[in-house]
Amino acid sequence: MNAIELEIFRHLFASIAEEMGATLMRSAYSPNIKERRDFSCAIFDAAGEMVAQAAHIPVHLGSTPLSVRAAIDAIKMTPKMHVVLNDPFAGGTHLPDITMVSPVFDAAGEVRFYVANRAHHADVGGISPGSLGLSKSIDEEGIRISPTAWSEALEDEIAAASRTPQERRGDLRAQIAANRRGRQRLQEQLARQPEKVLAACADLQDYSERFMRRIIAQMPDGQWEFEDFLDDDGMGNGPLKIRCTLTISGDAASVDFRGTDAQTAGPLNVPRAVTLSAVLYVFRCLAPPELPSNGGYMRCVKLMTEPGSLVDAQYPAAVAAGNVETSQRITDVVIGAFSKAIPGQVPAASCGSMNNILIGGADPRRVAGGSAIDADFAYYETIGGGSGACPGVDGQGYAGESAVQTHMTNTLNTPVEALEHAYPFRVAEYRVRRGSGGQGAFRGGDGVVRAYEFDAPATVTLMTERRDRAPWGLEGGEDAKVGENLLVRDGVTRQLPNKCTVEVQAGDRVIIKTPGGAGAGRF
DSSP states (O other), X not given: OOHHHXXXXXXXXXXXXXXHHHHHHHHOOSHHHHTSOOEEEEEEETTSOEEEEOSOOHHHHTTHHXXXXXXXXXXXXXXXXXXXXXXXXXXXXSTTEEEEEEEEEOTTSOEEEEEEEEEEOSOOOSSSTTSOSSOSSGGGSSOOOOSEEOOHHHHHHHHHHSSOHHHHHHHHHHHHHHHHHHHHHHHHHHHHOHHHHHHHHHHHHHHHHHHHHHHHHXXXXXXXXXXXXXXXXXXXXXXXXXXXXXEEETTEEEEEOTTSOBOOSSTTOOOHHHHHHHHHHHHHHTSOTTSOOSHHHHTTEEEEOOTTBTTBOOTTOOOTTIIXXXXXXXXXXXXXXXXHHSTXXXXXXXXXXXXXXXXXXXXXXXXXXXXXXXXXXEEEEOOOBOOOOEEOTTSSEEOOOSSBOOTTOOOOOOOHHHHHHHSSEEEEEEEEETTOSOOSSBOOOOEEEEEEEEXXXXXXXXXXXXXXXXXXXXXXXXXXXXXXXXXXETTEEEEOOSEEEEEEOTTOEEEEEOOOOOOBSOO
């Protein structure tokens, strides 16, 4: 297939994935999906290798192929079937991320593609609202679904496990709608030009592999080590070490995490799928935008982990916050190793936390009104920070961006108006946290300050990092400022732990000050 045809099919497949995402976003019930866009969509070939993805959430997209393969291995799918799973030990990330996999058959009855989407549900049960609490076991984190064919009975089971059953039903059906749209579009293409469509899949994957191999081959051969730490696991254990050895040999690379700390008691563990996702994200960032994002470039990288470690957790490890926080530190560690292998070509450390806040309770407005919508609510949000100073194509560099989502997250903030309309609390303050970025010839971006004021009692859970150990600078650039979590009650301000669950009262204010990005002395 010639280069022009390849580019046409690259855009075609990506546009189908984007259309799936648009369908999911517009059909969803929850602000988490509709407003924050905490979801991802992708297309896979008949073997389960990724063909194309939309520009959605990095931590989802690198791990979703393992969920698709788990679904293929577990169930022989029929044309109208949808398979649901969220098990972190079967290619998932954490329990709120529910994956929907659907086969795409051609007119002859052969499976030619799979379409999949993964969406973060605001509550799937567990010990605290939002299903991202201070758990000691995955069994405390909510309903866990191994690959299962979709049915009304399964929908009922998921809804019954959640504090917000109607919202779950609406979001699950939006996921089905998204896959149906992707299936329809691919079947239209298969009906028009089946041979070219199937050839384009293989050619795009092979092209991506060759592209990434050329990029790796331009790097010096050698071995480089780097380590960084999580603050703690919320259970008094920490700091927690993540260590990697990066090896470049010709046109292939390996990333070895053996030497990382053992899995911990709190919910900062990650399954191997999340580690793979973070590693592949960094390699994708080393390539120019024209590299097609598919399974081809993933063939060039070998991942080594030790089962039972923080980055390859085994059942019954608690993993709820690992997907959002440990994934960021894995990214930092791999970028740190590349800062030694190819100095001047990677950024200083960014915020390093998704700054998770979860809020749940009973909405008095719904109770008083007798609304058919769930009276209980569960809200989830990640808050941006500063990005690290970064290299430029001209051999110089740029200051980091302020108040952005960085690395493994790619969500939006919930608009203040939408939040206040949906929930019994408000955003009392939202601004750039000036001076929180690290200084240097190229300075890091600043974090943000976001304050929530409550109109009714609620349960608030914070899962945050980089409150003790700052994002690191490069080449003499300064570290960024660490973040802070504060509770204001009756005019008295007290500091909250990095990870905690607190009961707030009407009139209380929770203030999140996120870390900045680190600076760089030169590029």
